[in-house]
Amino acid sequence: MADGLSFREAQTALELCLAQLQDQDLDVEKMADLYRRAQTYADRCESVLSQVEQEVMQWDPSQPDSAPTPYTP
Known part of the structure; x- marks a missing residue:
């Protein structure tokens, strides 16, 4: 039901519920x-x-034992 929805669509549907x-x-x-729907x-x-958080995490391949860090411009 909600799997294919964008964030905005799911948020709007949640607000309506x-x-x-x-x-x-x-x-x-x-x-x-x-x-249940909400x-x-x-x-x-x-x-x-x-998913978005994972996409903006950075991993330094030269330090494979280090955890990914949040992206900072």
């Missing part, structure tokens, strides 16, 4: 479904952010 969860007239089943979108956002 959260807004719907604030509706006090929701029945329990609908609330549970919205919660969690899926939140996981997708986290996945995209993690």
Whole structure:
């Protein structure tokens, strides 16, 4: 469901789910479904952010035992 979404798409879908969860007239089943969907979108956002973080990490091949460091311009 959320695997192919961009960060922005997943974030927007998450925000929509959260807004719907604030509706006090929701029945329990609908609330549970919205919660699961929101969690899926939140996981997708986290996945995209993690992937981007890995892409901007730098590794110095001349020091193979050193951990990658964040990119600094």
